[in-house]
Amino acid sequence: MGTDYLCTMFRFIEGFMSLSLVGFILMLNAANVSAQDGFYQLAVLKYRGGGDWYANPTAVPNLVRFCNSELQMNLKNDVATVEVGSPELFDYPWIHMTGHGNVVFSASEAQNLRAFLEAGGFLHISDNYGMDSYVRREMAKVLPEADWNELPWSHAVFHSAFDLKRGLPKVHEHDNLPPQGLGLFHGGRLVVFYDYESDLGDGWEDYQVHRDSEEIRTWALQMGANLVSHAFQGGDE
Numbered sequence: 001m002g003t004d005y006l007c008t009m010f011r012f013i014e015g016f017m018s019l020s021l022v023g024f025i026l027m028l029n030a031a032n033v034s035a036q037d038g039f040y041q042l043a044v045l046k047y048r049g050g051g052d053w054y055a056n057p058t059a060v061p062n063l064v065r066f067c068n069s070e071l072q073m074n075l076k077n078d079v080a081t082v083e084v085g086s087p088e089l090f091d092y093p094w095i096h097m098t099g100h101g102n103v104v105f106s107a108s109e110a111q112n113l114r115a116f117l118e119a120g121g122f123l124h125i126s127d128n129y130g131m132d133s134y135v136r137r138e139m140a141k142v143l144p145e146a147d148w149n150e151l152p153w154s155h156a157v158f159h160s161a162f163d164l165k166r167g168l169p170k171v172h173e174h175d176n177l178p179p180q181g182l183g184l185f186h187g188g189r190l191v192v193f194y195d196y197e198s199d200l201g202d203g204w205e206d207y208q209v210h211r212d213s214e215e216i217r218t219w220a221l222q223m224g225a226n227l228v229s230h231a232f233q234g235g236d237e
Contacts, residue, residue: 040073042228043080043092045123049104053097054081055128059204060096066204066221067228071161075228085109089116094231098126098201103134110141117143117191122231124224125194126201129174135194139184146184148194157181157190161229162222168195169219171203171212189234193227200224 042060046053060079067073082088082095085108089095095116105113117123125135136148151157153167158181168179179198183190202210203220212220 039076040093040232041076041078041080041091042094042096043082045095045097046081046083047097047099047103047105047109048084049102049134051099051101051103051131051134052128053099055098055100056126056201056205056209058206058209059098059201062204062206063221063224063228067225071225071229073228073232083109085112087112089113090119090121093120094122094124094228096124096126096201098128098131100128100130101134103131103138105138105141107141110138114142117186121191122227123192124227125192126199127194127196128199128201129172132196139192143184143186143192146186148182148184151181151183151190151193155181155183157183157193157226157230158223160226160233162226164219164223164226166219168198168200168223169203169216170197171199171216171220172210174199190230195223 042064044053044060061077064075064077064079068075068077080092082092084105089112113123125139127135153165158164158167168181170179174197177197180196181198182194182196184192184194200220200223203212203217204224207214207217
C-alpha cells in the first residue's frame, strides 16, 4: 500500500474515534470536569464548481462566539476551511456549507464526504440563494439512498438548546416561499440539515452586513446553536 493511502486511512480512523467521543467530552464539560480550552473546531466546506463557498465570512465565527457565550460549548474561536476531498475533513465534527451557485463533487469527494457523515460528522447547508438545484444534485452522489425530508417543528433539532416553537426564521425573502428545514438521515441519525428559503448564514453575519433586526439575528443564531448542539448530542432522529 502507498504511503498516501495509509496516511488517509490513519486520519480516517483517528477522526472516527474523535467524533465518537464528542458526546462524552461534552458530558464531562457539563459536569465541570476540566477540558482543553477550545477542544473542538468548526469548519467551512470548500467545494469546486465556481460557487462562492466563501460567502458570509463572519457567519460561522459569530455562531462560534454565540455557542461559547450562551451554551459554554468550548469551541475554538478560529473557524477552519476544509476541502470536500481532504482527509482533514475528519478533524472537524461540524461542517458548514453555503454559496449562491454551482457545486461539484467528484466521485472521490462524494465518497469522502459520505465517510465523514458515516463516521459521526454533521453537515449544515445554508442556501444563500441560487444553489438549491446543485445541492440536491451533488448530495445525491453522497447519499443516493436518502431522500430529503422536511423536518416538522416538533423535531428535536428545533429544541435541542433553544426551544424554537416557530421553527426556522425567514431571514431574507428570496422567492417569498416559506422557510424549510430539510434533513438527510443515515442509520437513523440526522447527518445533514439544509435550510432552504431561510438563509441562516446571513442571519449569523455581522449586523453591518445585512442590517437584519436583532430579533431575526438572535433567532438565526439560536437555530444555529441548536444545529451544533444537536449534532454534538448524536443527532438521533
